[in-house]
Amino acid sequence: MSESMRAMVLHAPGKPLELEEVARPAPAPGEVQVRVLACGVCRTDLHVLDGELSEPRLPLIPGHEVVGEVTALGEGVQGPAPGTRVGVPWLGWTCGECDPCRAGRENLCERAEFTGYTRDGGYAEYCVADARYCFPLDVEDPQSAAPLLCAGLIGYRTWRLAGGETNRTIGIYGFGAAAHILAQLAVERGQTIYAFTRPGDDEAQAFARRLGAAWAGGSDEAPPERLDAALLFAPVGELVPAALAAVRPGGAVVSGGIHMSDIPSFPYRLLWEERRLSSVANLTRRDGEEFLALAPEVPIRTETRAYPLEEANQALEDLREGRLSGAAVLVP
Numbered sequence: 604m605s606e607s608m609r610a611m612v613l614h615a616p617g618k619p620l621e622l623e624e625v626a627r628p629a630p631a632p633g634e635v636q637v638r639v640l641a642c643g644v645c646r647t648d649l650h651v652l653d654g655e656l657s658e659p660r661l662p663l664i665p666g667h668e669v670v671g672e673v674t675a676l677g678e679g680v681q682g683p684a685p686g687t688r689v690g691v692p693w694l695g696w697t698c699g700e701c702d703p704c705r706a707g708r709e710n711l712c713e714r715a716e717f718t719g720y721t722r723d724g725g726y727a728e729y730c731v732a733d734a735r736y737c738f739p740l741d742v743e744d745p746q747s748a749a750p751l752l753c754a755g756l757i758g759y760r761t762w763r764l765a766g767g768e769t770n771r772t773i774g775i776y777g778f779g780a781a782a783h784i785l786a787q788l789a790v791e792r793g794q795t796i797y798a799f800t801r802p803g804d805d806e807a808q809a810f811a812r813r814l815g816a817a818w819a820g821g822s823d824e825a826p827p828e829r830l831d832a833a834l835l836f837a838p839v840g841e842l843v844p845a846a847l848a849a850v851r852p853g854g855a856v857v858s859g860g861i862h863m864s865d866i867p868s869f870p871y872r873l874l875w876e877e878r879r880l881s882s883v884a885n886l887t888r889r890d891g892e893e894f895l896a897l898a899p900e901v902p903i904r905t906e907t908r909a910y911p912l913e914e915a916n917q918a919l920e921d922l923r924e925g926r927l928s929g930a931a932v933l934v935p
Contacts, residue, residue, distance in 0.1 A: 610727035611915040613663045616654030628731045630677030640745035642725030643668025644918045644931035650862040667693040667718040668752040669725030670745040680734045689737040690752045695722045710885035728935045750930035754780035759894040761859035770831035777837025780930035790815035797826040844869035852876035907932045
């Protein structure tokens with residue numbers, strides 16, 4: 604009889620997660636088994652639970668910001684070796700054969716599988732992961748490292764697609780987990796950060812200033828100067844025209860979210876003068892390797908609130924209601 608484990612399980616969108624005893628997963632060929640030490644709680648998890656991402660595997664164990672320790676290897680796996688501390692991100696498997704994969708754009712793989720969405724994730728005591736998509740981590744504190752696996756990686760890709768270090772002024776819309784990590788990188792690189800929060804959210808604005816933002820205000824306000832780039836992490840379509848209005852000619856607006864409410868119509872003059880509007884989809888292994896090497900150099904320090912595994916629903920609700928500074932992390 605297989606060993607069991609505790610897991611928080613989604614049976615239907617719109618329903619709370621249920622704490623259950625389930626079989627501990629064994630690694631298939633090409634996979635490793637990972638004992639979960641910490642798993643970050645991401646806004647993408649809310650989109651899955653709310654049915655806004657409409658094709659989850661059900662029943663599903665969510666969670667894609669996993670820090671754990673390799674405990675077993677599947678057939679054909681040479682490493683990472685048992686005992687290695689690893690991070691397991693959102694992108695969980697790619698085919699390597701489709702046109703995007705062959706073009707070096709594995710984040711757009713036509714048959715991709717995603718941790719905590721189409722593959723069981725880290726809201727559990729154990730998970731399995733494709734060995735190719737496990738990043739070795741040299742970290743002492745799993746709780747602090749967990750948000751790096753999505754908030755950090757997606758924030759980094761969003762920053763890079765917007766021009767990276769070529770920008771002098773950057774606006775960040777939605778100052779949550781991704782923003783609080785990215786702001787530290789941008790400030791360290793000498794960039795000026797302007798933070799946009801929910802109108803009237805004094806606590807979030809103070810948090811942004813504490814992390815080095817030169818200005819913080821509501822998303823209904825204009826920044827003190829024109830922006831070279833605007834990065835959107837709040838899933839609010841109305842922010843797109845606002846961000847376009849805030850960037851200078853030739854500037855970029857990049858949405859880092861996987862889901863956003865409908866974007867209202869806006870006049871062409873907001874896009875004119877070679878402003879660029881684009882989105883980020885998923886991540887690549889290159890993003891992970893680059894960012895996870897940069898993080899200790901900055902150094903990036905995450906602010907987290909720990910929750911026991913069985914309080915996953917409370918962590919998700921706190922995220923939904925904006926009651927967090929930084930990131931929520933489940934600790935089995």
